[in-house]
Amino acid sequence: LVFKGVAGSPGVAIGQSIVMFPPADFDSVPERSSSDIDADLKLFDGAIDSVRVDIRRVGERLSSQLRPEEQALFDVYIGMLDDKALAGEVQDKIRAGSCAQTALKHVIKDYASHFEMMSDSYLRERAVDIKDLGRRILSYLQEREVVDQSYPDKTVLVSDELTPTMLGEVPRENLVGLVSIKGSGSSHVAILARAMGIPTVMGLVDVPLTKLDQREMVVDGYNGDILISPSDELKDHYSAVLNEDRELDEDLKSIIDLPCETLDGHRVHAWVNTGLMADVVRSLDHGAEGVGLYRTEVPFMINERFPSEYEQMLYYREQLEAFAPNQVTMRTLDIGGDKSLPYFPIDEENPFLGWRGIRVTLDHPEI
Known part of the structure; x- marks a missing residue:
């Protein structure tokens, strides 16, 4: 199978695909009632306490780099987690019969939509803060379902929308290629991939993401193609391209220390x-x-x-x-x-x- 996308970072990679989903995604939270209201309230309170600790830790780590007025932002975040604010509304919905994740989803979406409709640009931007807080809480609510991911020696990381933090989760020595269903050559991940020298394809259409996990894959970062379960003939072709790339790198290393000068003595700045x-x-x-x-x-x-x-x-x-x-x-x-x-x-x-x-x-x- 060959899928066409956009070249995000040049180069060729051959490896095994690993599909990564966001650790906390409100769109994947189902509508569920609570089977034990007290247990859901306890679970939610524990998630709130964990997020408070995280925010304080970040604030302390950055305290030497921020002015007092910037530092105050972390106090605002913690204030939003108060029982009389966002957290209180979630608790009310849990008491009304929703499970913790469903209650949180509705409150966060309501808060964010209210902010997004405001005419003041500064207040509109607070919707981003609300969503960030919500995802942090949700990740703790879902923590019981999280399993440690192991990565093969030659990992091609695949996601609906890759983020810089996802790149950081894979050991660099294991990461050979990147595939992002959404995004373009100017996205944050594409910029990082070019800097790190990782072949990348972005902006694929009609790709069955859930069927891409743990498949042998070729990432063609020159033409913007991905090849799933390639034939031996195709693998030999792309292996030859990989070898050519390595040989070119070695050839260029031999002239690195020479001055950038044309044969007639004209100096060019590299x-x-x-x-x-x-x-x-x-x-x-x-x-x-x-x-x-x-x-x-x-x-x-x-x-x-x-x-x-x-x-x-x-x-x-x-x-x-x-x-x-x-x-x-x-x-x-x-x-x-x-x-x-x-x-x-x-x-x-x-x-x-x-x-x-x-x-x-x-x-x-x-x-």
Whole structure:
């Protein structure tokens, strides 16, 4: 079987597919009544306590990097978990007869839809906070069903919508390819995959996700194809491509230290585009002489909130120190269009030509 998608990161991988589902997904929560109201209330209270501990731990870990007003956000989160707020409404629904997961789903969806309909942009963005809190609670409610996943030596990770955190769950030495049913070549995962050198295919249509688990698979990151249960002939073909890629890498390593100069003596600068420290390591290994474009938006895109001024300083210092004394060119934050931030939604009719890039920076210098 061959499915056509979009090339997310170049290269070829041959391995065994492992399908990963989100740890907490409200769409998969069924409508169920409670068979033991007291037990459901106890289960929910335990999940709330665990999330409180998690939020406090994150707040303490980031305390040295945040201003007091930013630190206060964690107190707001904890306040939402109070019996008189979100948690109290869930408890009321459980007492009315719903199981804990079903009650939580309805309350979170109600809260989020109310915020999403507000005219004030700041309040609309709070819907993201509500959903995040809800998923954290749900993951603890579902914890009894979680099993440890083991990954084969050559894992092709497959998901409906891959996230950066999913990549982090697979040991890097086991991960050879990525397949995401949703997404495009400009998604967060595609950016990470290119930086890590992992062949990736995105944006597949009509693929039976539930039937893809533990199948032999070829990921063709050059053409955007995946091949399921390939024939021996096809495997030999793609194995030859893999070997050619490795040989080309070895050939290029032999000329890394030579100057970038044409036969008639004209000097050319071999600069690289970067966004992550993974880019830097690979670039230095491949003989880059400096940075032609540092994409400042990448640390913003892989975060769940705006990086603080201190965190940004650390990101930029890493880049400058890695390439010193060579040139590093940085651009201002380029968000909007195909590079949206989940915590800073931009809604306009023509985002590719509208409010983005330098216009956002001029309107929001505090970022």
